[in-house]
Amino acid sequence: MPTSQLRPERLASGRLLVRNVGLNALGWLLPVVLALGAIPVLVHALGTERFGVLSLAWTMVGYFSLFDLGLGRALTQLVSERLGREAHDELPALTWTALWLMAPLGIAGGLAIALLAPWLVTGVLKIPAALQAESVRAFQILGLAIPFTVSTAGFRGILEATQDFARVNALRVPLALLTFLGPLAVLPWSATLPATVGVLALGRALLWWAHVVQCRRAFPPVRHVVAPHRAMVRPLLAVGGWMTVSNVVSPLMYSLDRFAVSAVLSIAAVTYYATAYEAVTRLWIVTSVLLPVLFPALAVAVQRDRAQAALLLDRGGRAGLLAVFPAALAIIALAPEWLGVWLGADFARHAAPLAQGLAVAVFINIAGQIAYTLLQATGRADVTGKLHLVELVPYLGALWALLHGLGAVGVVVAWGARVAFDTAALLWMGGRVVPEARVVLRRLAVLTLVGTPLLLLPAFLPTRALRVAYAVAALVAFAVVVWTRLVAPDERALVQAMMRARVRRGAPAVTDAA
16 A cells, blocks of 8 residues: 555545445445345245354354454554554554464464354253254354454454555455355255355355455555564553453353343244344444444544544544434334334244334444444553443343343343443543543433434334334434534535535536527
8 A cells, every 4th residue: 555545644534534434335235135135035944943053153253253352453443543653664563463463362262162062052052952963063164264254353454444445345245245145055055054154164264365365465564474573462462452351241242142042042032033133233334334434533533633533423423323313213113014024924023022122222322332432442442341341240140130031022121221331331431531522422422312212112102003103203303303403514515515516417408499
């Protein structure tokens, strides 16, 4: 990458932020479409119980990839911070030290899955006896993918630090194809779990090699392999260590729900819950698009101009909340209908209440993710790590108690309560660490507090007509309030100028004959 592409003023610019958000939006659209199309086919072809195990495999490959000990995200923060200080001479040692450290960690993660597979399948999860041998083999095959997945996180972290989101998204599309179309592709030959999981493992290895090639082309400091530098180990582990706490504990709290449902209820109940979860948490596409771009931009901006960092945070936070609210409202108001069309009326009867509760929790979580990104961009991963440690035991207790008392709905209640506490704490701590951002974070808190009861209401309306009428009225009011109160004057002027330009381009030419 030319040196001009690494200038800190470019990496913290709003123009680049908008461009990269657009690229990310395109890169995440295909996975959502593929998931919506592939899941019903896979459920039908594999059966409810086999698909439940496949959904656990998807969860495990994501969770055990965190054996990188936070080094992938730490690498993004530290590379961005050095770019902000223009300390380019430190980049080769920093990046290669991180990559060398991640290699044995990935191998350890793969071995952990392989060794724990028999115990998980036969001792923890309520997997039917007829599927147990098949499930053990599938999880052991999955272990082969973990070293590649962990190392891939390091190369992706480098590309994100340099904000080369064109390459990041060009590589994200094959991952989506492998995740959802890979299992579909092997169905004509085998509908067994080892076959469907095996194609996932092979795809992760190929994707790792593609990241290596693209990172070497895009980022000169990794073109020549260098030995680990002892001086770089400490900052990597200091930042990555606390990121590890968050990266292990937080996804654990997000992932344990379906394992708990399997252990207490049944693998069929996992399918109802996991399908609602997979569908509703697609709302996180907003933060998946926004936050990887915002994170390195904030890491650069806090080194140079904290007022600019607060401005970036304000625009990113408002964009996230305002994008999620109407989508969450539609999901909640029409949950029985869209689930019925998608997977059938009986499935919708079980899954609709779960989807409605999860959608409210996802909305609340958006503001928390924004504050979380700010804290980690400033290098204060210790704050988020300590918070998640505090939350873990109370959440596990509430999850277990409510699961026994309310079934799968209890999982949603426990998950939503933890998310609400987490969001409130992150917003408060973000203001303490970055005082310049307090006003922005308070605004995000107010928007969340106002939006949450408005989202809850349609879940309690008794008829479809009432739910649809409420949703339409709420969306009209939402559009008016956003345009008049929440969009800044300069942003309104920009939108109006773009609309006028589009109208002029689309207007028919006026001729003398007319």
